[in-house]
Amino acid sequence: MDRKNNSPLEKKSSSLRPTTKKNLITYAMVIFFFVLFQTLSATGNLKHAHKALLVPVCTSIIMAISLNLVVGVLGELSLGHAGFMCIGAFCGSFFSVLMKDVITTTWIRLTLAFIVAAVAAAVAGILIGIPVLRLKGDYLAIVTLAFGEIIKTVVNTLYIGKDANGFHIAMSTANLGLEPDGKIILNGPQGISGTPKNSTFVIGFILVMITLFIVTNLMDSRTGRAIMSIRDNRIAAESVGIDITKYKLLVFTISAAIAGCAGVLYSHNLSSLTATTNNFGYNMSIMILVYVVLGGLGNIRGSIIAATVLYALPELLRGLKDYRMLIYAIILIVMMIVNNGSYFVQLRERLSIKLKSGKNKKEVA
Amino acid sequence: MKLRKILAVVLALAMVFAFAACTKSDNGGKEDASGEANSNTAALSFANEGTIKIGSIGPLTGDAAQYGNAVKLGAELAVKEINAAGGINGYEVEFRMEDDVNDAEKSVTAYGTLKDWGMQMLMGTVTSTPCKAVSTEAEADNMFLLTPSGSSVDCIQPDVAFRVCFSDPNQGIVAANYIVDNALATKVAVIFNSSDTYSTGIKDTFVAEAATKGLEVVAQEAFTNDNATDFSAQITNIKASGAELVFMPIYYTPASLIMKQAKDAGFAPTYLGSDGIDGILGMDNIDTSLVEGLMYLTPFLESSTDEVTARFVTGFKSTYPDQTQYLNQFAADAYDAIYAIKAAAEKGNVTADMEISAVGDAMKAAMVEISVDGVTGSGITWSAEGEPTKTPRVAKIVNGKTEAA
Numbered sequence: 001m002d003r004k005n006n007s008p009l010e011k012k013s014s015s016l017r018p019t020t021k022k023n024l025i026t027y028a029m030v031i032f033f034f035v036l037f038q039t040l041s042a043t044g045n046l047k048h049a050h051k052a053l054l055v056p057v058c059t060s061i062i063m064a065i066s067l068n069l070v071v072g073v074l075g076e077l078s079l080g081h082a083g084f085m086c087i088g089a090f091c092g093s094f095f096s097v098l099m100k101d102v103i104t105t106t107w108i109r110l111t112l113a114f115i116v117a118a119v120a121a122a123v124a125g126i127l128i129g130i131p132v133l134r135l136k137g138d139y140l141a142i143v144t145l146a147f148g149e150i151i152k153t154v155v156n157t158l159y160i161g162k163d164a165n166g167f168h169i170a171m172s173t174a175n176l177g178l179e180p181d182g183k184i185i186l187n188g189p190q191g192i193s194g195t196p197k198n199s200t201f202v203i204g205f206i207l208v209m210i211t212l213f214i215v216t217n218l219m220d221s222r223t224g225r226a227i228m229s230i231r232d233n234r235i236a237a238e239s240v241g242i243d244i245t246k247y248k249l250l251v252f253t254i255s256a257a258i259a260g261c262a263g264v265l266y267s268h269n270l271s272s273l274t275a276t277t278n279n280f281g282y283n284m285s286i287m288i289l290v291y292v293v294l295g296g297l298g299n300i301r302g303s304i305i306a307a308t309v310l311y312a313l314p315e316l317l318r319g320l321k322d323y324r325m326l327i328y329a330i331i332l333i334v335m336m337i338v339n340n341g342s343y344f345v346q347l348r349e350r351l352s353i354k355l356k357s358g359k360n361k362k363e364v365a
Numbered sequence: 366m367k368l369r370k371i372l373a374v375v376l377a378l379a380m381v382f383a384f385a386a387c388t389k390s391d392n393g394g395k396e397d398a399s400g401e402a403n404s405n406t407a408a409l410s411f412a413n414e415g416t417i418k419i420g421s422i423g424p425l426t427g428d429a430a431q432y433g434n435a436v437k438l439g440a441e442l443a444v445k446e447i448n449a450a451g452g453i454n455g456y457e458v459e460f461r462m463e464d465d466v467n468d469a470e471k472s473v474t475a476y477g478t479l480k481d482w483g484m485q486m487l488m489g490t491v492t493s494t495p496c497k498a499v500s501t502e503a504e505a506d507n508m509f510l511l512t513p514s515g516s517s518v519d520c521i522q523p524d525v526a527f528r529v530c531f532s533d534p535n536q537g538i539v540a541a542n543y544i545v546d547n548a549l550a551t552k553v554a555v556i557f558n559s560s561d562t563y564s565t566g567i568k569d570t571f572v573a574e575a576a577t578k579g580l581e582v583v584a585q586e587a588f589t590n591d592n593a594t595d596f597s598a599q600i601t602n603i604k605a606s607g608a609e610l611v612f613m614p615i616y617y618t619p620a621s622l623i624m625k626q627a628k629d630a631g632f633a634p635t636y637l638g639s640d641g642i643d644g645i646l647g648m649d650n651i652d653t654s655l656v657e658g659l660m661y662l663t664p665f666l667e668s669s670t671d672e673v674t675a676r677f678v679t680g681f682k683s684t685y686p687d688q689t690q691y692l693n694q695f696a697a698d699a700y701d702a703i704y705a706i707k708a709a710a711e712k713g714n715v716t717a718d719m720e721i722s723a724v725g726d727a728m729k730a731a732m733v734e735i736s737v738d739g740v741t742g743s744g745i746t747w748s749a750e751g752e753p754t755k756t757p758r759v760a761k762i763v764n765g766k767t768e769a770a
Contacts, residue, residue, distance in 0.1 A: 048477035056470055153589070156560050172559075172585075190562045193497055193519045270469045272497030272519065274562065278427075278468050315474050318463065325426055 023216045026301040030212065034205045041201070049315065055269045057311050058204025059262050062211050064291035064307040065300055066258035069215055071289065072298035073224070074251045075231030076133075077141040079285050080148030081259055086280035087124050088117035088260025089267035090155055090186065093195040096268065097185050098162070100196060110198045114207075114264050121260025122253050124151075129252040133245060136234075148285050155275045160186040191274035192267075199269040207265060208304075211258050215300060218254065227251055228298075290332070294339060409448060412455025415717030419444070419706060420484030421699075422475045422499065423491030425464040432695050434688075436491050436513055437462045439696030442677075442684055443703035453710045456717045460703075465490060469498035476502050485715075485724045486511070488702050491695070493517035493562055500526045507725035511706060511732075513698035517562055521751035525725045527732055528751055529698045529705065529741065533563060536639050536662055537570030539757045540612060543662075545578045549635055554584035554608035556599055556623060558615050561590070567614035567639050583608050593619045600627050603634075610635040617645040624655050640664060643694050643760075646767065653765035660761045660770055664741035665697035668767060677740045694741070701739035705747075708735040 016024070037054060040046040067081045092113040103109040132143050159175075161168045163182030170176045178184070186192055218224050227247050229237040238244055267273045277283050291310055295302030313331065317324045338344045421440060423433030444460040452458055463479055465472035472495030479487070486509040490496045496515035503510040504523035512520055512528045516536070521528050531539070544550055555571060558564035568585070575582050584606040586599035600623070603611060611627075611634045613620050620642055627633070638645075638661035645656055667678055677700055681692050706728075709715075712735055713727030737745045742755030761770035 048480040049474055050477070052474040052477035056474070153560075153591075156589075172587075188565055189560050190517065190565065191494075197501060266470070270473065270498040271501035272469055272494050274469075274494050276468075276494075278466065279470065315471075315478070318475075318478055322425075324464070 019220050022301070023212075023220075026212060026216070026304065027209070029301065030205070030208060030304065034201075038201065038205075049318075053312055053315055054201040055199045055204045055265065057308050058201070058208050059266045059269075060288070060291065060307040060311040061208050061304050062262040062265070063259060063288045064295065064303040065208075065211050065215050066255045066262070067288050068292045068295070068298065068300060068303045069218070069251055069255045069258075071292050072296075072303075073219055073231065074227055074248060076136065076248070077138070078144045078252075078255075079141050079282065079289065080144035080146070080151075081255075081288050082280045082282070082284035083144075083148035083151040084121045084124060084256040084259035085263040085266065085284070086148075086151050086155060086275055088121045088263025089273060089280070090192065090263075090275070091120040091260070092117035092264030093192045093267040093273050094160070094185060096195055096198070097192060100194075106196070106198055109196075110203070110264075110268065113268070114261050117260040117264045118257040119260075121263070122257040125253040125256025126249065129249045133248045133252060145282060145285070148280075148282060152275045152277075152280050155186075155191075155280075156189045158186055159184060159188050189274065191272065193272045195267055195271055195273055197268065197271060199265050204265055207261055211261075212300065214254065214258070219300075223247070223250070294332075294335060296339075409451075409457075411452050411457045413717065416457045416459045417453050417710065417715065417717050418459045418461070418483050418485050419703070420476075420479035420482065420487050420489070421460065421462040421491075422465050422472050422479070422487070422489040422495065423462065424467040425462070427466040429467040429492055431691070432514065433462075433464070433467075433491050435691040435693055435695035436489075436699040438681070438685055438688060438691050439513075439699035440488060440703050442680055442696075443700045445684070446680065447703065447707055453707050454715060458707075460488075462489075465492075465495050467492050467495060469495045471495075472499050473502055480506075480721075484508075485719065485721060486706060486710075486728060488513065488699065488706060490515060493520055496520040497522075507722040509706075509725045509728040511702050513702040514695055517566060524749070524751075525729050526751050527705075527747055527753075529702045529739075529745075529753060530664060530694075531640075531662075531755075531757060532752060533566030534570035535752070536757075537567040537572075537614070538574045539662060540567070540614075540637060540639065541571050541574035541578055541580060543757075543759060544575075544610060544612075544637065545580055549637070550580075550608075550610035552581050552583045552606070552608050553610045553612055554586065554603040554606055554634075555582060555612045556586045556588070556596070556603065556615070557613075558593070558619065559587035559589055561615075563639075563641065564614050571612060571614065588619065594622065596623045596626050597630070599623075600630050600632060603627075604630065604632045608634060610637060612637050613642065614639040616641040617643070617648065621645060621648060621651060621656070624659070625652075628655060636660065638662070640694060646762065646765070647690060653762075656762050657765070658762065660759055662757050663694055663760045664755075664758065665694040666758055666760055666767060666769055667692065669769070671743065673738055673743070674740050697740040701737065701741050701745070704739060705732075705735065705737045705745070708737050 041051055063085060070076055070078045095113045095116045096109060099109055128147055132140060135143055157171055159170050159172060161176050161178045161182050161184040163179035165179065168176045168178055226242050229242060230244055230247060291307040292303055295306035314324060314328050317327055320327055423436050424430050425433045440460055444458050447453060447458055461479065461482060463475035465475045472490055476499050487503060488511050490499050490512060491514050493515050496512050497519045500510055500520055500523050503525060507525055510526040514530045515528055516530050516533045518532055518534060544553065555568050557568040572582050584603045586602055588596065588599060613636060620638055624636065636659045638659065640661065640663050642661035643663045645651065677697065681696065682689055709728050709731040713731035715724050715727050732747045733749050739745055745753050745755045747753055759770040760767045
């Protein structure tokens with residue numbers, strides 16, 4: 001709970017500003033659900049199926065928040081977000097598998113894995129951002145989509161092994177040239193196996209809170225306002241001297257680093273890690289975009305709710321057997337209509353005006 | 366405007382229910398049959414109260430759905446037969462399969478769902494990557510795991526995990542030995558899918574084994590899922606390398622394209638495939654002259670005349686007359702898996718009220734002592750590592766039909 005007091009915004013005024021209040025509600029919501037599920041789990045009231053959902057839901061939330069930074073706040077469409085998650089997952093797992101016997105304290109190893117992954121994903125974000133961010137709109141979307149696929153393909157063709165002579169990197173096991181005592185860590189399309197299962201709900205929660213803290217504070221800062229001005233009117237922003245490329249790169253890098261951390265959370269929750277279309281390909285990128293769009297562009301709290309509901313829904317619908325994915329699709333369509341259809345938006349606005357008597361009107365992006 | 370939207374929603378919902386109704390009536394026969402089976406089992410008497418619950422996980426939807434569905438049907442057939450014969454140790458057997466869309470993360474949540482249901486042992490998972498993830502969970506719970514078709518090495522790393530199918534390395538070794546033993550060729554080429562675990566796994570051990578057996582691998586050509594339609598570059602290279610035999614550790618769709626394009630290029634080597642080739646004759650519009658003489662490893666041959674296979678094939682055809690496309694090695698592996706579980710459970714005196722971990726200990730000890738005459742091999746035994754010992758079968762396509770080679 002001390003995290004709330006860290007917000008620099010609160011020191012500025014004694015009465016809470018609307019944005020601060022909004023953020024506090026989001027923090028409170030996350031903390032409430034964490035405490036609720038942690039208690040349920042500790043007292044043994046949570047089903048195994050629901051327990052298994054806790055960490056993946058945290059991963060989806062972090063991915064949704066970080067993509068919202070690019071799509072909602074910066075206003076650029078990125079379709080390769082899962083690529084950064086992929087880099088983070090593989091770098092983090094690689095590090096953990098390598099250091100499993102060297103660093104035996106779990107939390108130190110995991111923290112280092114998070115740092116390694118965040119740095120690797122951030123570097124990838126910068127490298128890709130430099131050429132790519134000169135593009136905008138649809139072109140950017142296409143290039144990021146391609147980029148996500150490239151990362152997946154590269155990971156699937158790389159073989160990395162380690163023996164007494166150090167690391168060996170090749171495009172096939174035959175060319176690896178390992179000594180007999182050597183061990184293949186990244187085994188091409190077979191991925192990395194044997195990642196220690198260190199992700200827990202507590203770690204997932206801490207990571208969600210850190211992500212929230214970074215993103216909400218960034219949005220409320222001077223930098224955040226500059227970023228949003230690029231989204232709202234690029235030419236006007238440029239004319240008042242805002243360095244567009246710099247801010248775009250900044251957002252892209254931060255978003256990539258956070259996605260990299262989500263990747264570590266993902267890979268340390270499973271003992272086998274492979275890059276497929278469903279987990280790191282365009283399917284996943286689109287899925288994250290769906291979370292963001294459903295939750296509302298630029299709406300962080302919305303992203304959290306949408307990611308949780310949409311991730312958990314297919315699992316909760318298991319009782320429907322064969323109709324599961326059909327019903328899921330219908331629910332998704334209905335939610336999209338209800339959430340963003342003009343009629344429902346008006347209805348919701350009227351309700352919120354009635355409830356709050358005109359105070360703090362909901363913003364529609 | 367709003368009326369139209371509400372109308373759209375209502376119509377969409379109406380469509381869903383119409384669809385649901387359609388599939389319901391389609392499934393009507395099946396559901397009635399299972400209902401009947403249930404009433405039959407209610408009529409059947411079991412020596413003991415309670416049920417032994419066997420869970421399974423596999424892709425029932427998505428790209429790999431055909432494997433999961435075949436496993437489901439094969440296992441359900443075995444369960445039905447076992448219940449009709451008095452169950453396991455006098456307990457009724459309950460079987461439930463959950464979908465994982467061939468995704469490791471989904472597989473782990475499906476495992477949780479099955480645990481909530483009361484699963485005592487797991488016959489799964491069907492595909493390799495999810496199996497690795499689930500076997501770690503099973504190890505933590507000491508849950509007995511028997512995968513029908515998870516062929517990757519890591520699938521059965523825990524003590525408590527076993528498998529029915531051959532492992533990938535094993536297939537590569539068997540293929541290399543088969544070529545050498547039958548003097549099929551001295552120069553071989555391999556064409557494999559580098560984006561596929563199964564394919565690369567077999568290729569690696571095949572190449573390694575070939576080297577020790579004096580078999581010369583003159584070309585190793587790769588393709589990926591994304592460019593699995595045009596093989597002209599690979600075929601040109603293989604042709605130039607002078608290979609007499611092409612080993613294809615791949616699935617049947619690319620294999621049929623490779624053989625077609627090689628023929629068009631005037632290249633006609635001997636072909637040997639892994640068990641992924643199984644099903645090539647079931648493809649729509651397959652030109653049987655093209656695949657004439659093709660050999661492949663397979664654990665299951667429908668035309669086998671032994672008693673167990675005959676019982677399985679007739680049982681499958683009469684129980685699922687509309688779904689004979691699933692009568693393949695996956696269904697056979699699952700069928701054998703359930704019978705192996707039965708044999709081990711009887712040996713280990715597993716009861717309906719035993720805890721997961723106790724079942725795991727009993728089954729683990731019993732698995733290495735049993736011998737099962739199954740569809741995929743007779744006298745199958747298991748090592749403590751979980752690998753089965755059985756002779757592989759090689760099938761050959763002669764006159765458009767598969768025969769034992």
